[in-house]
Amino acid sequence: MVWVNDIIQGILVGGLYALFACGLSLMFGVMKVINLAHGDLAIIGGYIAVGVIAVTHIPVLWSFVIVVPLMAVLGYVLQRSVIQAALDRSILTTLLVTFGLSVVIENALLEFVNANSHSLGVNDAIITSSFSIGSQISIAYLLLLIFVVAVVVLTGLQYFLSRSRYGRMIRAVADDREAAQLSGIDYRHVFGIAAAIAFATVALAGIAYGMYSQFSPTTGTDTILLFAFAAVVIGGLGSLWGTLLGGVVLGVSQAIGAQISGSDEFLAGYIVFLAVLVLRPQGLIARKATS
Amino acid sequence: MSEQGPSEPKGRGDAWTEERGTSDTPRAPKGAARSGLSDTPREPKGAAPSGLSDTPREPKGAAPSGLTSDEGARREDGASRAPGGERDDTAPGGERDDTAPGGEREDTAPILEVRELTVHHGQLQALDHVSLRVFPGEVYAIIGANGAGKSTLLRTIAGLHQPTEGSIRYDGQDVTRVRPERRAISGIGMVPEGRRLFGSLTVEENLQVGATYARKGPWTIERVYELFSWMKDRRAQRTEQLSGGEQQSVAIGRALVANPRVLLLDELSLGLAPVVVQRIYGMLPEILATGLTVLLVEQDVSQALRVASHLQCLLEGRTTLEGKPSEVTPEQVEVAYFGLRTPVGEGSEEP
Numbered sequence: 001m002v003w004v005n006d007i008i009q010g011i012l013v014g015g016l017y018a019l020f021a022c023g024l025s026l027m028f029g030v031m032k033v034i035n036l037a038h039g040d041l042a043i044i045g046g047y048i049a050v051g052v053i054a055v056t057h058i059p060v061l062w063s064f065v066i067v068v069p070l071m072a073v074l075g076y077v078l079q080r081s082v083i084q085a086a087l088d089r090s091i092l093t094t095l096l097v098t099f100g101l102s103v104v105i106e107n108a109l110l111e112f113v114n115a116n117s118h119s120l121g122v123n124d125a126i127i128t129s130s131f132s133i134g135s136q137i138s139i140a141y142l143l144l145l146i147f148v149v150a151v152v153v154l155t156g157l158q159y160f161l162s163r164s165r166y167g168r169m170i171r172a173v174a175d176d177r178e179a180a181q182l183s184g185i186d187y188r189h190v191f192g193i194a195a196a197i198a199f200a201t202v203a204l205a206g207i208a209y210g211m212y213s214q215f216s217p218t219t220g221t222d223t224i225l226l227f228a229f230a231a232v233v234i235g236g237l238g239s240l241w242g243t244l245l246g247g248v249v250l251g252v253s254q255a256i257g258a259q260i261s262g263s264d265e266f267l268a269g270y271i272v273f274l275a276v277l278v279l280r281p282q283g284l285i286a287r288k289a290t291s
Numbered sequence: 292m293s294e295q296g297p298s299e300p301k302g303r304g305d306a307w308t309e310e311r312g313t314s315d316t317p318r319a320p321k322g323a324a325r326s327g328l329s330d331t332p333r334e335p336k337g338a339a340p341s342g343l344s345d346t347p348r349e350p351k352g353a354a355p356s357g358l359t360s361d362e363g364a365r366r367e368d369g370a371s372r373a374p375g376g377e378r379d380d381t382a383p384g385g386e387r388d389d390t391a392p393g394g395e396r397e398d399t400a401p402i403l404e405v406r407e408l409t410v411h412h413g414q415l416q417a418l419d420h421v422s423l424r425v426f427p428g429e430v431y432a433i434i435g436a437n438g439a440g441k442s443t444l445l446r447t448i449a450g451l452h453q454p455t456e457g458s459i460r461y462d463g464q465d466v467t468r469v470r471p472e473r474r475a476i477s478g479i480g481m482v483p484e485g486r487r488l489f490g491s492l493t494v495e496e497n498l499q500v501g502a503t504y505a506r507k508g509p510w511t512i513e514r515v516y517e518l519f520s521w522m523k524d525r526r527a528q529r530t531e532q533l534s535g536g537e538q539q540s541v542a543i544g545r546a547l548v549a550n551p552r553v554l555l556l557d558e559l560s561l562g563l564a565p566v567v568v569q570r571i572y573g574m575l576p577e578i579l580a581t582g583l584t585v586l587l588v589e590q591d592v593s594q595a596l597r598v599a600s601h602l603q604c605l606l607e608g609r610t611t612l613e614g615k616p617s618e619v620t621p622e623q624v625e626v627a628y629f630g631l632r633t634p635v636g637e638g639s640e641e642p
Contacts, residue, residue, distance in 0.1 A: 165503070172489045172500045178451060179487040183549060184475040184504035 001136040002259065008137060010255030014231075014248030015147030016212060019205040020224050021231035021243045022154060023198035029238035030174045030194040033083060033094045037101035039225030041199060044105060045071050045206030046215050050118050060120045060211065061127065068203045075199025076192040083195065084188055102221060109217035119214035120207060127211075146208045150247070153201055154240050160197075161240075170194050230273040236283020245284055400463060402427045402584050403448070403479075403553050408457035410440075410447050417443040419608040420457065425553065425601075430575070430585045432599035432616075434592050436628060439605040441588040442484050445555045448586070449481045450474045461553070476504045480551025484558045486542040488530040494541055495526035501545035508550025509581045515544035518574060536567035543571070547578065554578070556587035560594055572598055592624060606630045 020042065027033045035041075048070060049063040058066075078101075086097040122128055122142065130140040161167035169190050173180045177187040209215060209224065227250065235246025250269050257268020276283065401424040410418040418440045425431045435441045446452050448459055450471030458467045466474055475481070489497050498512045516523040519540045525533070530541055539559060546554060560568040568591070575598055579585065589595040595602065596616045604612035604627035612619060612627030625631070 165499075168492070168496055168500055169503065171492060172496075175489040175491055176487050178471075179483060179489065180500070181451070181471040182449060182475055182481045182483060182487075183501050183545065184472050185500070186470070186472045 001134070003256075005137045006255040006259045007252055008139065009143070010252030011248050012139070012143040012147045012251070013255070014244070014251030015150035016143075016205075016208055016247070017227050017231045017250050018154065018244040018247030019146065019150045019201065019208055020228040021235070021247055022150075022157065022240060023201040023205070024228045025232050025235075025238060025240065025243045026157070026194060026198045026201070028232075030170055031079075031083075031087065031191050032091055033087065033098070035083075035198075036095060036098040036225065037105060037220075038098075038202065038228055039220030039223070040102045040105040040109075041071070041074075041220070042202045042206035042209065042224045043109065043215050043217065043220035044074075045203035046118065046120065046210040047109065047113060048203075049120055049207050049210060053120070059124070060122050060207075061124065063120070064204060064207055067207060068200045071203035072196040072200040075195040075197075075202075078199075079192045079195030080188060084191065087191075102225075106217050106221065113217065115216055117214040117216045118210065120210035122211050142211060146212065149204065149208065150244065153204065154244050157197070157201075158240050166190075166193060227269075230269060232283075234273055234276045234284060236285040239283065239285045242283050242285030249284070399427050401425055401460075402462055403586065404460040405444075405448065406458050406460070408444065408447060408454050408459065410443050410452055410454045412443070412452075417608055418447070418454075421605065421608070421610055422457075423603055423610075423613075425584060425586050427552075427584050428579070428582070429600050430579065430587065430598050431601045431603070432595040433586070433588045433603050433605060434590070434595045434624075434628065435588075435605035437590065438607070440608040441590075441605055442557055443608075444605070445481065445557050445586070445588050446483075449479060449483075449555055472504075475549065475551075476506075478506055478550075478552035479555065480546040480549050480553065481555040482539075482542045482546045482557060482559065484561060486535075486538045488538055488541055488545070490531040491529065493527050493529055494522060494533070497530055497541055497545050498526075498548050502548040505548055506550040506552075510547045510550050512544075512548055515547055518547075518577060519544065535563050536571065539563060539567075539571055543574070543578075551583065553584045553586060556585060558588055558590060560589060560591045568594060592628065596624075604628055 020039075024035060024038045027035050027038075045067055049060070049067045052058065052063050052066050053060055056066075082097060082101065083094060086093040127142050127145065128140075130138050132138045161171060169180070169185055170193065172183070173185060173187045173190045180187055180190070205224065206215075209219075231246035231250050232243060233246070234249050235242030235244070249272060253272040254265050254269040257271075258265035260268070403423075403425040405421065405423045407420045407422055408418055409416065409420055421440070421444060423431070423433075433441050433444065443452060447454055450466070450469060450473075454467065458465055460466065461474070461477065461479060466477075466479075469477075489500060492500065495512070498515060502512060516526070521537070522540065522544065525537075530538055533541065543556075543559075559571055563571070572594060575585070587595070587598075599616050602612070602614060602616050602619060602624075603610060604624065606627060607630070611630065612623055
């Protein structure tokens with residue numbers, strides 16, 4: 001029964017990891033950008049939420065209404081300026097540029113916020129409590145909520161990409177941006193849209209993490225980015241459902257590792273990550289991008 | 292007429308690009324072609340600007356006179372404008388005369404005009420002062436061997452390469468610095484070399500993407516399905532799963548649904564079986580009947596000769612021959628295509 005509980009907890013945490021990962025996966029799938037500042041941007045989302053809540057006193061759960069659009073705009077602007085400029089040079093340049101962005105963000109946060117941990121305390125009793133199934137299994141509403149949000153986000157994203165006009169344009173540009181230009185599509189704008197969507201999910205990830213745990217300026221790189229990478233690699237780059245699967249596999253292996261020995265939690269996750277890299281480098285679900 | 296013809300061409304060209312003293316490379320083949328052209332004064336096709344129909348242009352069999360009537364005006368302008376324009380005899384052989392912008396011509400203006408286009412790929416010069424003028428309703432074929440610069444020319448017209456020199460005018464506007472997507476929206480469509488379909492999208496989605504910024508016009512996705520009868524039943528298939536000929540058809544459809552005014556076709560025959568090539572080129576009349584102008588690039592000379600109403604041959608980035616298919620001899624084409632020897636007629640035209 002203990003194991004069942006571990007697996008269930010692992011699956012639920014996997015939802016959070018999938019939320020970390022889907023923006024990373026989307027940006028790689030569409031513009032082949034590996035965004036090394038991904039985790040730091042999630043943390044920025046968290047800090048913005050802290051600020052927004054302090055100023056407006058809106059409920060924590062509703063902070064996304066402000067944070068998500070802000071981050072989406074930031075995503076569009078960053079893509080059209082810094083990241084596009086790097087892309088025009090080479091794919092490798094984008095690695096350097098986003099790494100630089102990561103360093104800048106982290107140090108700016110240390111400078112202007114401080115190194116203390118923050119969290120987004122949810123006061124709503126329903127969210128902070130949990131319910132039990134039998135005597136051994138206890139499920140936190142918050143974790144369940146995050147998992148549901150992750151599934152909704154991924155489903156919505158999948159639907160958007162496969163059904164909508166803009167989604168079609170995004171896939172077309174991902175396939176062949178020059179051919180898309182010949183059809184009148186400005187791929188830079190489409191990249192901007194894709195980045196805006198990715199940053200919106202990053203904002204959600206930051207808020208979710210702030211409610212689930214606590215963050216400091218370095219959390220972005222040492223936790224979120226690493227878990228996002230692991231989830232993306234396990235699931236398969238560029239595949240949205242693979243991202244969810246990857247997150248869940250990572251979460252479950254961490255939970256099982258923790259059960260074996262408290263100190264093996266993260267180790268177990270990374271062992272699975274390495275095993276996938278060696279045995280099935282394309283990920284559990286090979287990239288089909290869409291439909 | 293005939294004596295005027297030869298001398299005119301350069302004059303005009305230089306009005307815009309006076310700097311070019313390139314003259315000295317004798318472009319023999321042109322001369323030859325030109326002679327063929329010059330003596331039959333072309334009369335304004337303008338007479339029937341809209342009607343592709345009434346003078347069916349058969350590239351081949353038709354009597355020369357029938358053909359000439361089509362594109363006559365260029366010549367004529369040459370004559371009329373001559374007084375005004377300063378000449379430069381050193382200029383490279385303009386195989387036919389270019390009229391200066393704003394020059395008075397009785398017939399339609401060129402829909403696409405490329406002047407002295409030079410394009411580099413890094414250090415490599417892919418195009419060397421290539422000019423051409425495409426008039427509405429034409430099928431303008433550019434032939435040449437591998438590496439002659441044909442595709443580069445087309446891609447530059449579409450905006451995918453920036454020229455180092457020269458200009459491109461479309462519908463009277465200078466579009467040399469316009470981004471490719473803006474050109475596409477304004478009516479320059481292209482079927483790129485190698486099809487370049489969106490492989491993870493279905494047939495129908497490919498067409499939908501093509502129609503994203505469609506202009507108003509006769510072409511719709513339904514109409515494309517009528518043109519290629521197999522397509523509708525397989526519209527939900529991914530294009531990756533189609534054969535080469537089917538992919539080429541989808542690529543043509545994708546370009547058509549945007550209702551371009553000028554359609555650039557880059558090596559339609561590439562990698563396709565001859566039967567399939569025939570079939571695809573067989574669609575051309577139906578496509579042209581909707582009022583399109585076609586500029587195509589083709590390695591397969593016989594195919595190009597079959598469909599073209601005007602022919603231009605490139606060799607190592609330079610124009611080596613230009614004229615109507617009926618007026619160039621196979622020998623001239625051979626020389627222009629391969630650049631093997633100096634043609635007999637060389638120099639004879641020089642004033």
